[in-house]
Amino acid sequence: CTDKEDPKKGKEKRGTSKEVCGYPLSIFFIVVNEFCERFSYYGMRAVLVLYFKYFLRWDDDLATSIYHTFVALCYLTPILGAIVADSWLGKFKTIIYLSIVYAIGQVAMAVSAIHDITDTDRDGTPDNMTFHVVLSMVGLFLIALGTGGIKPCVAAFGGDQFSDHQDRQRRTFFSVFYLCINGGSLLSTIITPILRAQDCGIHSQQKCYSLAFGVPAALMLVALVVFIVGSGMYYKAEPQGNIMLDVCKCIGFAIKNRYRHRSNQYPKRQHWMDWAEEKYDKLLIAQIKMVLKVLFLYIPLPMFWTLFDQKGSRWTLQATTMNGYFGSLVIQPDQMQTVNPILILTLVPIMDSVIYPLINKCGLNFTPLKRMTVGMLLAAIAFVCAALVQIEIDKTLPTFPSTSQSQLKLLNMGSETVTIKMPGNDPLNLTAAQASNEYFTFEAGQINISVGHPEVRNTISLAKGQRQTLLIPLTITDEWLMTDDITSKPQEGNNAIRFVNGMKTAVNVSIPAANFGLIEPFSYSNYSLIKNGKVTFTLWSGSQSCEYSTDFGFGSSYTFFIPSTLVFGPNCQESITAAEDIKPNSVHMALQIPQYFFITAGEVMFSVTGLEFSYSQAPSNMKAVLQAGWLFTVAIGNFIVLIVAELAKLPKQWAEYVLFASLLVAVCFIFSIMAYFYTYIDPAEIEAQFKKNVNEDDEDNKHKLQKTEVEMNKRDSIKCHDEDDKDKQTKM
Numbered sequence: 001c002t003d004k005e006d007p008k009k010g011k012e013k014r015g016t017s018k019e020v021c022g023y024p025l026s027i028f029f030i031v032v033n034e035f036c037e038r039f040s041y042y043g044m045r046a047v048l049v050l051y052f053k054y055f056l057r058w059d060d061d062l063a064t065s066i067y068h069t070f071v072a073l074c075y076l077t078p079i080l081g082a083i084v085a086d087s088w089l090g091k092f093k094t095i096i097y098l099s100i101v102y103a104i105g106q107v108a109m110a111v112s113a114i115h116d117i118t119d120t121d122r123d124g125t126p127d128n129m130t131f132h133v134v135l136s137m138v139g140l141f142l143i144a145l146g147t148g149g150i151k152p153c154v155a156a157f158g159g160d161q162f163s164d165h166q167d168r169q170r171r172t173f174f175s176v177f178y179l180c181i182n183g184g185s186l187l188s189t190i191i192t193p194i195l196r197a198q199d200c201g202i203h204s205q206q207k208c209y210s211l212a213f214g215v216p217a218a219l220m221l222v223a224l225v226v227f228i229v230g231s232g233m234y235y236k237a238e239p240q241g242n243i244m245l246d247v248c249k250c251i252g253f254a255i256k257n258r259y260r261h262r263s264n265q266y267p268k269r270q271h272w273m274d275w276a277e278e279k280y281d282k283l284l285i286a287q288i289k290m291v292l293k294v295l296f297l298y299i300p301l302p303m304f305w306t307l308f309d310q311k312g313s314r315w316t317l318q319a320t321t322m323n324g325y326f327g328s329l330v331i332q333p334d335q336m337q338t339v340n341p342i343l344i345l346t347l348v349p350i351m352d353s354v355i356y357p358l359i360n361k362c363g364l365n366f367t368p369l370k371r372m373t374v375g376m377l378l379a380a381i382a383f384v385c386a387a388l389v390q391i392e393i394d395k396t397l398p399t400f401p402s403t404s405q406s407q408l409k410l411l412n413m414g415s416e417t418v419t420i421k422m423p424g425n426d427p428l429n430l431t432a433a434q435a436s437n438e439y440f441t442f443e444a445g446q447i448n449i450s451v452g453h454p455e456v457r458n459t460i461s462l463a464k465g466q467r468q469t470l471l472i473p474l475t476i477t478d479e480w481l482m483t484d485d486i487t488s489k490p491q492e493g494n495n496a497i498r499f500v501n502g503m504k505t506a507v508n509v510s511i512p513a514a515n516f517g518l519i520e521p522f523s524y525s526n527y528s529l530i531k532n533g534k535v536t537f538t539l540w541s542g543s544q545s546c547e548y549s550t551d552f553g554f555g556s557s558y559t560f561f562i563p564s565t566l567v568f569g570p571n572c573q574e575s576i577t578a579a580e581d582i583k584p585n586s587v588h589m590a591l592q593i594p595q596y597f598f599i600t601a602g603e604v605m606f607s608v609t610g611l612e613f614s615y616s617q618a619p620s621n622m623k624a625v626l627q628a629g630w631l632f633t634v635a636i637g638n639f640i641v642l643i644v645a646e647l648a649k650l651p652k653q654w655a656e657y658v659l660f661a662s663l664l665v666a667v668c669f670i671f672s673i674m675a676y677f678y679t680y681i682d683p684a685e686i687e688a689q690f691k692k693n694v695n696e697d698d699e700d701n702k703h704k705l706q707k708t709e710v711e712m713n714k715r716d717s718i719k720c721h722d723e724d725d726k727d728k729q730t731k732m
């Protein structure tokens with residue numbers, strides 16, 4: 001608990017809070033509040049897209065765009081919250097009121113996910129979807145207003161609790177604050193998907209989105225209560241009038257005045273804001289200069305967020321093409337995101353207690369802006385790692401046909417070996433129930449194929465840009481069947497599975513999670529998507545059944561063939577054959593850990609530092625405004641993702657990663673030049689200086705006034721004497 005204080009700074013204590021180890025006790029309530037609020041936010045966000053897709057039954061595109069619009073809104077509303085806090089309600093009241101709005105929004109989301117409310121026919125699906133859509137949209141709007149509105153206030157309010165001499169403690173506070181954000185995010189991202197996967201309902205059991213939204217709603221109420229409990233201990237800085245309006249008016253006047261005096265005959269002023277001096281207070285002008293200097297520095301920052309926020313989208317999609325088996329533990333693609341908060345929880349203490357002090361000991365002045373520059377470079381390195389991983393993945397991906405090509409696989413449904421001749425290929429021998437190992441690629445739309453001995457010839461039409469399988473029947477003179485196969489990796493790491501029935505009787509195939517339906521003789525089922533892990537299929541023909549078990553990895557596709565020779569019994573393990581149409585993902589998800597490491601190290605250097613920098617460089621009455629400016633850079637970063645991804649449309653994903661990395665390096669270079677010319681300030685000291693000058697001016701004025709009065713009195717008395725003399729003279 002030792003504390004080296006800056007002797008130059010005032011030691012007055014803020015608020016009525018007790019101090020523990022040099023830290024105001026009030027910040028305990030603020031960090032707990034932040035933990036619960038972030039749990040609430042990230043927990044709700046973790047299941048949001050799935051709620052859109054599976055509960056509201058929106059398609060992928062609509063679900064994704066509404067999701068991103070919501071996230072962008074969450075980072076635009078901080079400006080509103082900051083204006084309300086700094087110019088009207090103050091941070092404390094703004095946090096309370098907007099937290100109530102936020103909690104109402106979360107409750108609305110939880111209610112909107114109760115399917116029983118409108119499920120009048122009790123079939124498990126809501127009958128009035130409009131009700132659920134409207135309620136959830138209102139809920140999301142309130143959440144965006146609440147979470148965004150309080151975000152700049154909570155961080156700045158926490159910073160306010162420290163006195164001017166507690167710089168070191170305030171820095172530690174911002175680190176702990178960041179740890180709480182990530183602790184909340186980590187726990188909720190693990191917990192809410194588990195809650196969602198439970199079944200619940202009054203009339204029928206469905207996936208429990210209401211519980212997955214309900215728990216975050218409860219945590220938001222806890223956040224509010226905790227914040228109110230600390231109420232008596234906080235230092236609550238008073239809002240100082242409509243500061244934003246004053247700032248806008250002052251800037252407007254400076255520009256107008258500068259324009260009016262544009263001719264050379266007027267002497268230049270040091271700064272263009274000095275043209276407001278005729279009308280505005282020097283202190284306000286100085287404060288605006290401080291804010292503008294920092295805002296100018298923010299211009300390149302959105303590019304960092306552009307890369308950072310892709311871990312939730314592009315990187316998660318990348319994980320769906322990877323193998324998630326970690327020994328007996330299976331990691332789902334979206335769970336890889338938890339690596340970020342886990343690393344934050346380890347890296348922040350290491351940076352604060354080892355790396356930064358070590359750098360200091362080496363005599364290097366690792367200033368906040370230098371840290372942020374290094375953070376940007378680390379994020380760029382993370383994207384280079386992502387590109388390298390992508391190249392490895394691409395090597396293992398199947399080559400799907402181009403729009404001018406067709407691909408064909410062959411499956412022998414018969415019980416004897418057949419020889420197949422196709423143009424441009426060697427004769428192919430397929431034993432009973434065997435499929436060709438690979439797809440054959442053809443440029444022509446039609447090909448002649450001959451099968452068996454004596455040869456049966458057929459001309460078959462191929463679909464351009466498609467993969468198909470030719471099912472060679474038991475009796476090759478019977479009609480040949482062509483199936484349409486999938487031409488992309490199954491989504492979300494699922495496995496696309498189908499069955500071909502080579503028996504003379506219909507077969508029903510099912511697993512607890514899917515039913516392939518009744519498959520007619522010499523026919524095939526549709527694809528069903530199956531999760532990774534061991535799966536046992538039950539095959540029924542009439543009253544006879546048997547079981548077939550197999551293990552699935554991630555992202556594969558198989559055609560299982562039920563041969564005519566199958567004998568139903570306790571199991572049919574040996575009889576069924578599997579044709580691997582798409583190989584399971586083989587590049588391991590662990591290869592994503594380096595990119596997560598670099599992006600998180602970058603985040604610690606960039607984001608934790610930036611948060612503190614924004615606070616420390618802001619004038620006292622505009623702290624929340626600058627926090628909002630900082631969060632605004634996140635919103636812009638998200639828009640850039642959409643724009644660049646839409647405009648660049650690079651054919652290879654790794655090239656897009658390299659493009660983003662290069663853009664960030666270029667922006668980082670510009671930022672480092674801007675940072676080089678930035679001079680750190682102590683807003684409190686500058687403000688104090690101004691106030692002192694004003695007081696001195698006042699004193700001076702008072703003295704001058706007194707002097708003038710004395711002189712005037714003197715003059716008056718002289719005048720009187722003169723007049724007396726005159727009188728005297730006249731009298732004389």
Ligand SMILES: N[C@@H](CC(=O)O)C(=O)NCC(=O)O
Nearest residue numbers: 042181182185186340341344
């Ligand atoms: N590392 C993120 C949290 C996450 O993505 O899980 C973070 O700290 N974000 C900052 C915030 O304020 O939410």
